[in-house]
Amino acid sequence: MPEIATLELSGKPVAERLFTETSTHWKLEAKGVNSVPCLASIAIGSDGPFRVYQRQQKRAAERMGMQFREMILPEDSTNSSLREELRKLNDDPSVHGILLQHPLPRNMDFFSLASTISETKDVDGVGAVSLGRLTARRPIHVPAVALAALDIMRYYRISPSGRRVVVLGRSETVGLPAALLLLMKGEWGDATVTVAHSLTKNLNDVVREGEIVVPCTGRPGIVNKDNVAGGATIVDIGISTVPDPAKPGGVRVAGDADPASLNGWAGALTPVPGGVGPVTVAELMKGTVMGWEIAIGKKSE
Numbered sequence: 223m224p225e226i227a228t229l230e231l232s233g234k235p236v237a238e239r240l241f242t243e244t245s246t247h248w249k250l251e252a253k254g255v256n257s258v259p260c261l262a263s264i265a266i267g268s269d270g271p272f273r274v275y276q277r278q279q280k281r282a283a284e285r286m287g288m289q290f291r292e293m294i295l296p297e298d299s300t301n302s303s304l305r306e307e308l309r310k311l312n313d314d315p316s317v318h319g320i321l322l323q324h325p326l327p328r329n330m331d332f333f334s335l336a337s338t339i340s341e342t343k344d345v346d347g348v349g350a351v352s353l354g355r356l357t358a359r360r361p362i363h364v365p366a367v368a369l370a371a372l373d374i375m376r377y378y379r380i381s382p383s384g385r386r387v388v389v390l391g392r393s394e395t396v397g398l399p400a401a402l403l404l405l406m407k408g409e410w411g412d413a414t415v416t417v418a419h420s421l422t423k424n425l426n427d428v429v430r431e432g433e434i435v436v437p438c439t440g441r442p443g444i445v446n447k448d449n450v451a452g453g454a455t456i457v458d459i460g461i462s463t464v465p466d467p468a469k470p471g472g473v474r475v476a477g478d479a480d481p482a483s484l485n486g487w488a489g490a491l492t493p494v495p496g497g498v499g500p501v502t503v504a505e506l507m508k509g510t511v512m513g514w515e516i517a518i519g520k521k522s523e
Contacts, residue, residue: 225486226453229378230493233370233501236377240504245286248511251520259514260289261345261506262311265323266304266330267297276323278503286507291317301330308338318517319345319510324395333394342516342523345509348395356402362516362523363509368399370501371436371457372410374492380434380455382413388432390445390478392419396438396459404436425449437478446483453489459498 248259261283263276276292283290295304311320320343324332337350344352347363355361375382387404391397397417404413418428420439426449429435437445438459445456460478477494484491492498515521 226489228485228488229490231374231378231380231455231457231490231497232493233374233497233499236370236373237500237504239377240373240501240508241282241286244504244508244511248514249287251515251518255518257316257514257518258287258289259319259510260291260317261319261321261510262291262293262317263321263323264293264295264304264307264311266295266299266326268294275503278500279321279506282503282507283510288507288510289316297327299330301335304330304335305338308335312338312340312343315517317343318513319343319506321346321506322348343513345506345513346395347399347509353394353399356399359406363512364403365395365399366505366509367396367438367459367498367502368403369505370498371400371459372403373501373505374457374498375434375455376410378490380490381409382411382434383409385413385433386416386431387413387434387436388416388418388429389436389438390418390429391438391460392417393438400436400438400459439478441478442476443480443483444478446480447487448483450484450488452487455490456484456488456492457498458492458494461494461499 263279280290311317320339322336326332336348339349341351341362344363347365352363356364382404389397389401401415401417404411404415418425422428429449430451432454434455435445436457440460440462442462442464456479458477458479462476463473464476466474475495516523
């Protein structure tokens with residue numbers, strides 16, 4: 223196959239449009255209402271990759287005139303102490319969205335703790351009720367990163383309808399929600415979805431079947447020219463760090479796709495960073511506004 227011009231699916235214009243639409247919407251809805259949307263973001267420990275994510279959330283909330291409550295709990299926090307903090311936030315009428323940063327320390331059960339969050343405040347859609355409603359095709363909130371992947375496809379008019387999509391990864395916070403969204407009825411669903419993973423036999427052959435590939439494994443370079451069909455679209459959700467002496471700290475952020483291999487081969491590719499990440503933050507803001515609308519009675523559950 224001759225080299226082609228690979229379209230970069232930048233997330234920045236997608237996020238900008240979401241920010242503008244969400245900000246305009248909530249400010250119109252806020253007329254005559256003595257309340258402002260508020261997102262509470264909780265993390266364990268004062269250091270880790272989630273700190274960058276929290277700073278992005280804070281900047282986005284402040285930009286939109288929303289409130290942001292950053293909570294850093296001690297590293298020796300227990301399941302019971304964190305669950306109690308989540309319950310307090312559930313009961314706080316001034317908080318409309320709750321986000322639990324993960325991964326958590328090994329002694330903590332993320333799914334059990336996330337399921338403590340009220341379904342109307344679970345803006346990342348990762349609790350038991352949220353995931354159950356998504357399975358039933360009646361979601362309130364959807365995992366933001368999975369939704370961001372579809373936002374990018376919608377923005378660039380890459381419809382999955384009727385096409386073969388391979389989701390590489392099956393986590394309950396990313397891979398499975400992405401697959402469920404792609405299966406939903408409508409122009410931006412109706413895909414034929416294969417969920418592949420580390421135990422899939424002949425994995426490269428399976429990935430090669432995808433007209434659209436959505437990797438979310440956290441394994442750098444697992445998607446490359448050797449296992450992607452020429453002209454395929456790759457929406458890269460995976461994120462990890464790899465050594466890079468030229469970067470501060472000696473590491474850089476990388477996705478699951480290998481851009482050096484795929485540029486000139488894939489039809490379209492999201493960059494990492496700058497692809498799904500910024501759109502995910504914008505979706506969290508949108509989800510917080512939705513929780514606020516439910517709280518003030520302008521939207522039903």
